[in-house]
Amino acid sequence: MRGLQALLWAQHMLGLFGTTEAGKHNLFVSSFRTRNIFSISYDDETGYMREERSVLGYQGHTWLSFNWNKTVLYASQQDGWSSYMVLPPSLLAQSASVPINRGCQGQNNDPGETSLYVSRLPPYYLYGAGRSACSQVVSVRPDGSLEAVVQTVNYRQSGSFLFSSTNTSRVEGFAMSPDSRWLYSADSRGSGIWITPVDTRGRLGTPSFNPIEMEDIRPRRLALHPSGRYLYVLNRRPNRVFTFEVIQSSGLPPSLRQLDVSIALVPTGWCFHASSRLH
Amino acid sequence: VFPCIFKAPLTITGLAENSYRGSEIQLSEDGRVLYATVRYRERKSDDGDDDRATAKYVTRDTSTVLSQDFLTPVNRTFPGAKKVYSRQAGTNGILTAVLLSEGRPGSFSGGYPIQMLMQASTPTSGGRSNVVKVAPWNNGVFALSDSDRGFVQIWRLDGISGLPPDTVHVPLPALNINWKPQGPPSNIRASIVGEWRAPTSAVGNKAYPNDDDLPDEIIPSGRGCCSNAIWYD
Numbered sequence: 181m182r183g184l185q186a187l188l189w190a191q192h193m194l195g196l197f198g199t200t201e202a203g204k205h206n207l208f209v210s211s212f213r214t215r216n217i218f219s220i221s222y223d224d225e226t227g228y229m230r231e232e233r234s235v236l237g238y239q240g241h242t243w244l245s246f247n248w249n250k251t252v253l254y255a256s257q258q259d260g261w262s263s264y265m266v267l268p269p270s271l272l273a274q275s276a277s278v279p280i281n282r283g284c285q286g287q288n289n290d291p292g293e294t295s296l297y298v299s300r301l302p303p304y305y306l307y308g309a310g311r312s313a314c315s316q317v318v319s320v321r322p323d324g325s326l327e328a329v330v331q332t333v334n335y336r337q338s339g340s341f342l343f344s345s346t347n348t349s350r351v352e353g354f355a356m357s358p359d360s361r362w363l364y365s366a367d368s369r370g371s372g373i374w375i376t377p378v379d380t381r382g383r384l385g386t387p388s389f390n391p392i393e394m395e396d397i398r399p400r401r402l403a404l405h406p407s408g409r410y411l412y413v414l415n416r417r418p419n420r421v422f423t424f425e426v427i428q429s430s431g432l433p434p435s436l437r438q439l440d441v442s443i444a445l446v447p448t449g450w451c452f453h454a455s456s457r458l459h
Numbered sequence: 460v461f462p463c464i465f466k467a468p469l470t471i472t473g474l475a476e477n478s479y480r481g482s483e484i485q486l487s488e489d490g491r492v493l494y495a496t497v498r499y500r501e502r503k504s505d506d507g508d509d510d511r512a513t514a515k516y517v518t519r520d521t522s523t524v525l526s527q528d529f530l531t532p533v534n535r536t537f538p539g540a541k542k543v544y545s546r547q548a549g550t551n552g553i554l555t556a557v558l559l560s561e562g563r564p565g566s567f568s569g570g571y572p573i574q575m576l577m578q579a580s581t582p583t584s585g586g587r588s589n590v591v592k593v594a595p596w597n598n599g600v601f602a603l604s605d606s607d608r609g610f611v612q613i614w615r616l617d618g619i620s621g622l623p624p625d626t627v628h629v630p631l632p633a634l635n636i637n638w639k640p641q642g643p644p645s646n647i648r649a650s651i652v653g654e655w656r657a658p659t660s661a662v663g664n665k666a667y668p669n670d671d672d673l674p675d676e677i678i679p680s681g682r683g684c685c686s687n688a689i690w691y692d
Contacts, residue, residue, distance in 0.1 A: 205594065206691040207602060209611055211684035212587060214661045218684070222613050222653050224600075229613070229655040244687045253689075269691055400481055405570030406490040407562055414484040419497050421484060421557075423572055441572045445497045445555050446479050 206232065206269040208253060210241040217241070217255075219270035232270040238262045238277040242293045248300040252324030256294040261308055261318060263326040275325040281332050284314035297354035297363070305330075305382035307356075307363055313349035315365060315376070317384055333384045335367060335374050353401035357426075358408045362434060366399040368416060373399065373424075375433045390436045392422070411436060419445045479553065483590045486559075487598035490569055492576065492619065493557045494591040494601060499584035551580035552589045554603070556616060577616060577649050583607035586663070586681035592689050604685040609662030611688040613653035622647075657684035 203225040209218040219233040241255035241262070253264040253272060260279040264272040280291045291310025298306050306318040306326065317331040335349040351374070353366040363384060365374040372392050377385035392399065398416035404426075405412075411424040421443040424436040479497040486493055556576040562569025581589055586606030594600040599616035663683040667673055 205596070207592075207611065207688050208691060209604065209655075209657070209684065209688040210686045211657070211661050212606060212686045213663070213678045213682040214684065216657075216661045216684060218657065218661075220611060220655050220688075222602075222655075227613070227653045229611070229653045231655065231658075240682075240686075242686050244689045246689065246691075250691060266691065398481075401484045403484045403486045403493065405486065405559065406488075407569040409562075410559075410570035412484055412486075412493060412495075414481045414495055416481045419479050419481050421481075421493070421495050439571075443493075443495065443555065443557055443572060443575075445481060445495050446553055 208244060208272070210237070210244050210255060212242060213240040215240060217264070217272060219272070221270070235272050237264070237272075238274065243296060245296060245298050247298055247304055247320075247324050252320075254296060254298055254306055254326070256296045256308065258293060259291055259310070261294060261296055261306060261326055263320070263324065265323070265325075275323075276321075276327070278318055278326045278328060280308070280310050281314075281316055281329045282310075284310075284312040284332065285334050285336065289314075295352055295354065297356060299356060299360050299378070299382065301360035302380075303382045307354055307384075309351040309354075309365070311350055311352075313351070313369075315351055315363070315384065317382060319382070331383055333376065333387060335365065335370070335387055335389075353399075353414070355402035355404035355411065357404065357434070358406060364402050364404065364411060366402045366413060368398040368400055371397060371399065373402070373411070373413065373436060375436075377433065388433045392438070394418075410439075414445075421445065482552065482585065485591050485593055485601075487593040488595050489598050491559055491561060492593070492598045492616075493559055493572065494593060495555050495557075496552055496581065496585065496589045496591055498552045498587075498589050551583060552585035554579050554581050554589075554591065554614075558619070558622060574622075576619065576647050579649060581605070582612070582651075588681075588686050590687055592687070594690050595692070602688040602690065604688040606663060606681045606683060606685055609657040609659075609684045611655045611657075611685050612651050614649065615652045616647065616649050618647040 203223050205222045205224060207220050207222065209220055215236045217235050217237045218231055220229055221232050222229045237255065239257040241257050243256040245254045251266055253266055255262045260277060262277040263275045265275050267273060280294060282288050282291060289310060289312045291312060294308050294310050296306055296308040304320055306320065307315060308318060309315045313335045315333045316329050319327040319330045321327050335351060348370055349367045350369040351365045352368050355364040361378055363376045363378050367374055373390045374387040375390060376387040379385065396417050399413050400416040401414040403412045409426055411426055413422045413424065415422065423439045423441045425439055427435045427437060478500055480500045482496045482498045484495045555578050557572050558574045558576050560569055560571040560573055581603060583605050584607050588604045588606040590604045592602045599619045601614055603612045603614055661684040663678045663680040665680050667677055667679045673679055
């Protein structure tokens with residue numbers, strides 16, 4: 181393992197076989213059920229695409245994401261997450277696979293497909309969730325390999341403890357503030373956004389819930405503008421992206437204010453939109 | 460009057476909103492363009508067939524589209540399109556690109572949605588994927604992954620850099636992009652410029668639409684390649 185790390189380091193420093201031709205770009209492509217991870221290239225000048233390599237991963241993967249400097253590829257899968265070392269520009273080496281902690285809110289879950297978000301600031305931890313009411317923090321080693329689930333955080337709306345079913349929340353998508361201090365999570369069952377503080381060790385604090393007061397919208401994915409000012413929420417049901425203004429206040433979790441702009445993803449006719457407001 | 464969002468039974472193009480499910484969302488690295496997709500959702504047989512309509516505006520620009528697939532605008536033709544085809548719509552996903560305000564560098568004001576850049580149907584339902592990933596080197600170039608037929612396409616949106624840099628002169632009501640008509644700027648132009656097909660062995664088998672009770676060696680439809688395609692460089 182130490183030898184591999186040294187090799188990777190040398191490659192990144194010297195670009196040993198990491199040199200790319202002008203106009204040629206490389207992508208990694210995953211498959212849901214088969215273990216293939218394809219490395220394909222695209223030539224911007226000719227439009228030519230081809231398979232460069234195919235490697236076998238730990239499992240089929242639903243989602244791929246790089247770490248901050250693209251030395252590691254993270255992947256989500258049924259029941260957990262995997263990491264691969266990137267050997268530029270088109271090769272991968274297996275490094276680790278970490279199972280999800282099935283325990284959530286005192287119950288044993290069938291986690292299903294996981295989602296993931298990788299912090300761009302130290303300690304570069306991975307934040308993920310199965311199809312449950314819990315987020316999980318996965319630590320990484322100095323080389324970026326996944327290490328272990330080090331924390332599980334419960335998402336449950338206050339007042340719902342009497343009906344403490346794990347069905348009240350399901351976290352499906354993440355975003356993180358530019359300073360990596362706040363983790364945003366889309367909750368499709370609870371119909372809102374959780375905002376969770378992240379400390380300097382990468383651990384999560386107590387989440388606070390921001391409901392979206394509309395029926396049956398199922399927030400699914402999040403994107404935060406690089407400015408940190410606007411949060412975009414993709415909803416599963418009404419096929420709309422809602423836009424929220426992020427209002428910062430020192431020491432407190434940011435608050436969300438819904439804007440009148442909602443983006444219709446299915447072309448509709450004339451439609452006046454009145455949004456709900458969050459405070 | 461918000462029921463309009465949820466109850467619109469038919470749209471001007473005959474697309475039933477209920478037949479789609481919000482899928483994925485992604486920003487370009489420079490924060491100027493927001494991409495979002497919906498997947499086509501199989502309708503139950505008792506839904507009736509009224510909402511399946513023919514899209515009249517299907518274009519293909521033979522000079523730039525290298526792929527065999529048609530680029531299919533849902534509600535309008537693209538400027539400069541040379542041919543118009545008619546084709547049944549309703550089983551395709553939809554891809555939307557929205558221009559965001561720029562803001563000054565280092566300031567705290569970028570990211571407000573200004574204008575629709577493109578709304579086009581994807582070549583397939585998307586399977587379980589239909590994920591857009593924007594190239595790190597160009598906010599108008601993106602990879603679209605599909606697990607219905609098992610491909611990765613490269614799309615290109617030209618003309619973004621020629622748009623006004625920011626929103627200062629846009630009157631406020633126009634910022635609400637639900638207000639129609641507000642089509643894409645005339646100098647925006649979309650094309651599919653590349654396609655890679657996964658080997659058949661890695662693509663879900665159309666003969667097996669369901670997950671249940673299948674042996675491991677059979678990949679059900681939509682469950683093979685390609686779930687996600689990300690740019691290394």
